[in-house]
Amino acid sequence: xxxxxxxxxxxxxxxCRVWQKGQGPKLGFLAGFGGLPRWIPFLDALARExxxxxxxxxxxxxxxxxxxxxxxxxxxxxxxxxxxxxxxxEGADLAGSSVGASFAAEVAAIWPASVRRxxxxxxxxxxxxxxxxxxxxxxxxxxxxxxxxADPEHWNQLKAEPEGANSPEWSIxxxxxxxxxxxxxxPLGNTRLDKRLPLIEAPTLLICGEQDRVMPRRYADRIAAxxxxxxxxxxxxxxxxxxxxxxxxxxAAAILRWTT
Amino acid sequence: MKLMWFHLMPYTExxxxxxxxHPSVWVDIHSSLFDPRRAHLMYNDFMDELEFAAECGFDxxxxxxxxxxxxxxxxxxxxxxxxxxxxxxxxxxxxxxxSLALYNxxxxxxxxxxxxxxxxxxxxxxxxxxGTPMDTCFAYSQNPSMLRERYYEAHDLVMRAxxxxxxxxxxxxxxxxxxxxxxxxxVQKPHPPIWxxxxxxxxxxxxxxxxxxxxxxLSYFGYLAGQATMDGFWKExxxxxxxxxxxxxxxxxxxxxxxxxxxxxxxxxEPAEYFYGRCLHVDPRFAAAPGYTSEATQRAGVVGQxxxxxxxxxxxxxxxxxxxxxxxxxxxxxxxxxxAAQLRQVAxxxxxxxxxxxxxxxxxxxxxxxxxxxxxxxxVMPQLTDLFSDWEDRWWPQPMTRDVRASLTPFRxxxxxxx
Numbered sequence: 001x002x003x004x005x006x007x008x009x010x011x012x013x014x015x016c017r018v019w020q021k022g023q024g025p026k027l028g029f030l031a032g033f034g035g036l037p038r039w040i041p042f043l044d045a046l047a048r049e050x051x052x053x054x055x056x057x058x059x060x061x062x063x064x065x066x067x068x069x070x071x072x073x074x075x076x077x078x079x080x081x082x083x084x085x086x087x088x089x090e091g092a093d094l095a096g097s098s099v100g101a102s103f104a105a106e107v108a109a110i111w112p113a114s115v116r117r118x119x120x121x122x123x124x125x126x127x128x129x130x131x132x133x134x135x136x137x138x139x140x141x142x143x144x145x146x147x148x149x150a151d152p153e154h155w156n157q158l159k160a161e162p163e164g165a166n167s168p169e170w171s172i173x174x175x176x177x178x179x180x181x182x183x184x185x186x187p188l189g190n191t192r193l194d195k196r197l198p199l200i201e202a203p204t205l206l207i208c209g210e211q212d213r214v215m216p217r218r219y220a221d222r223i224a225a226x227x228x229x230x231x232x233x234x235x236x237x238x239x240x241x242x243x244x245x246x247x248x249x250x251x252a253a254a255i256l257r258w259t260t
Numbered sequence: 261m262k263l264m265w266f267h268l269m270p271y272t273e274x275x276x277x278x279x280x281x282h283p284s285v286w287v288d289i290h291s292s293l294f295d296p297r298r299a300h301l302m303y304n305d306f307m308d309e310l311e312f313a314a315e316c317g318f319d320x321x322x323x324x325x326x327x328x329x330x331x332x333x334x335x336x337x338x339x340x341x342x343x344x345x346x347x348x349x350x351x352x353x354x355x356x357x358x359s360l361a362l363y364n365x366x367x368x369x370x371x372x373x374x375x376x377x378x379x380x381x382x383x384x385x386x387x388x389x390x391g392t393p394m395d396t397c398f399a400y401s402q403n404p405s406m407l408r409e410r411y412y413e414a415h416d417l418v419m420r421a422x423x424x425x426x427x428x429x430x431x432x433x434x435x436x437x438x439x440x441x442x443x444x445x446x447v448q449k450p451h452p453p454i455w456x457x458x459x460x461x462x463x464x465x466x467x468x469x470x471x472x473x474x475x476x477x478l479s480y481f482g483y484l485a486g487q488a489t490m491d492g493f494w495k496e497x498x499x500x501x502x503x504x505x506x507x508x509x510x511x512x513x514x515x516x517x518x519x520x521x522x523x524x525x526x527x528x529x530e531p532a533e534y535f536y537g538r539c540l541h542v543d544p545r546f547a548a549a550p551g552y553t554s555e556a557t558q559r560a561g562v563v564g565q566x567x568x569x570x571x572x573x574x575x576x577x578x579x580x581x582x583x584x585x586x587x588x589x590x591x592x593x594x595x596x597x598x599x600a601a602q603l604r605q606v607a608x609x610x611x612x613x614x615x616x617x618x619x620x621x622x623x624x625x626x627x628x629x630x631x632x633x634x635x636x637x638x639x640v641m642p643q644l645t646d647l648f649s650d651w652e653d654r655w656w657p658q659p660m661t662r663d664v665r666a667s668l669t670p671f672r673x674x675x676x677x678x679x
Binding site: 067068071137138139140141168171172175176178179180181182183186187 | 397398401403404405406433434543544545546549550551555558559561
């Protein structure tokens with residue numbers, strides 16, 4: 001696993017890290033809950049076949065405190081739109097996970113020409129009273145890894161403080177990622193994305209971890225049914241909510257297949 | 261110094277096995293544990309106790325706000341304060357307070373506090389807590405990432421609503437109001453004294469210094485644990501060039517007084533163990549909400565009270581039995597002379613001019629609460645009131661003089677006669 005090229009773009013006066021790696025047509029990826037404090041095998045799997053571009057969401061690792069000026073959902077969506085534009089992803093294929101998937105869907109809905117094909121891993125943005133999404137914030141610390149990943153060790157690997165990291169800054173950055181997600185999705189994860197789903201024309205792949213303990217499967221069914229464009233749902237055995245952490249190769253393969 | 265009588269209004273009948281069978285006293289405490297018919301009696305007992313404390317001569321009676329909470333039955337302390345405004349005469353009414361960001365629009369707080377100030381003839385102390393994560397972010401679903409900014413903005417809005425003479429438009433980041441013009445207006449000018457209950461964050465201390473509000477440290481863990489926080493507060497005041505007027509600060513302390521220390525130990529053991537065993541049983545899931553604690557405070561390593569309890573539980577240092585509760589200073593017990601000597605020491609060491617005393621705690625019944633209150637008023641209070649007499653308390657209510665205040669109609673006698 002080699003390191004990506006690291007660039008940065010400015011959104012609302014805050015710097016956002018943009019990772020880039022690989023060759024071929026561009027594919028964007030927006031991180032899931034917790035963000036990307038480090039480069040992960042899943043990104044390498046995508047970068048083997050495509051020019052992978054990974055802009056950090058405001059407030060997520062690499063995204064400074066950019067979330068603190070986003071007060072409304074409109075602020076968020078506009079910031080993500082600018083982020084994708086400045087990262088050179090205009091008109092490219094776009095993938096995302098949980099929080100990032102929700103924003104990818106928003107952009108595809110509101111600016112249909114800006115996204116070619118869409119791949120969404122367990123997107124947030126809806127709330128089903130019959131099958132409530134698990135509260136990702138009201139959790140005891142030891143329960144979080146097993147909530148987000150089928151194998152808790154995969155979450156721990158993502159979040160483990162590297163040797164020589166500046167403590168407590170590392171943990172502050174991880175808390176900030178949770179805060180940024182909360183700022184956009186508190187308290188229910190419901191941004192009323194369902195109202196905008198019918199505007200999505202891009203062919204959309206929905207990816208579900210078979211062992212997703214945050215979001216019941218019916219969310220994917222509802223989203224697929226509401227999207228105007230062609231949709232497909234694929235379930236990844238042995239994967240949890242952040243399926244890309246549990247099964248990097250399988251999830252990457254599904255995305256590459258859909259966007260090729 | 262000022263001696264203030266504080267009530268949390270705890271539900272007094274949580275079951276013995278509460279800690280084993282129920283995950284949390286707060287947020288998702290089960291409704292089956294709440295019997296409204298029993299609560300009817302509790303509320304009336306608690307209000308009797310507050311009125312009794314006022315009659316006994318405490319400088320203030322204090323109430324506060326909690327939501328979905330088994331140890332705090334006052335979602336609206338303003339309801340209790342307005343009843344107290346009618347059943348007390350000279351005692352200050354300390355509402356500690358209204359969590360500003362929970363009110364939409366926040367001018368609701370300006371209005372209700374102004375009502376209490378008018379009804380009471382200017383006896384209100386207006387407390388503005390941010391509110392705990394349990395109350396604000398979980399029970400009331402406020403966004404933790406915006407809570408503080410909303411709180412500061414709401415504070416500015418309330419201050420303007422109280423002080424500006426003309427109708428104005430408020431164009432805030434979170435609140436927009438075309439016509440702000442509250443009726444009624446507070447009796448106290450320019451506004452009632454403002455007290456800020458807070459944890460140990462440097463930002464709060466600075467803000468209190470800047471706005472000239474009282475900082476009140478409402479810890480359940482007594483003077484020993486509170487020393488470091490209050491030392492930090494005073495050092496920051498020194499740094500900012502503020503004087504060490506002890507009335508800049510308030511501090512909460514549990515107290516149980518009896519004829520002898522042995523008797524006090526016996527009398528207050530059960531209510532103290534009930535409080536520290538059951539009432540602080542909060543699920544760590546709700547101890548923190550991301551963004552609630554500022555990054556500066558995270559860097560300083562300061563944690564909130566319930567996060568502190570979670571940490572104490574993890575390391576098994578939370579005292580739940582009377583010996584340790586007393587030893588750690590959570591509750592001060594003893595004969596009147598012993599309690600007076602200890603409180604004098606505490607007030608001096610912490611340099612706190614406003615002592616907020618919890619004299620009903622846990623499942624303490626009305627008789628014992630009144631005994632504690634009366635004995636304190638008769639034998640402890642006189643030994644303390646002279647403390648800090650060299651300092652001016654600029655943060656105390658300025659009521660209307662008695663001769664121009666309404667006289668209360670003794671409704672009870674006429675009601676009894678009618679029966």
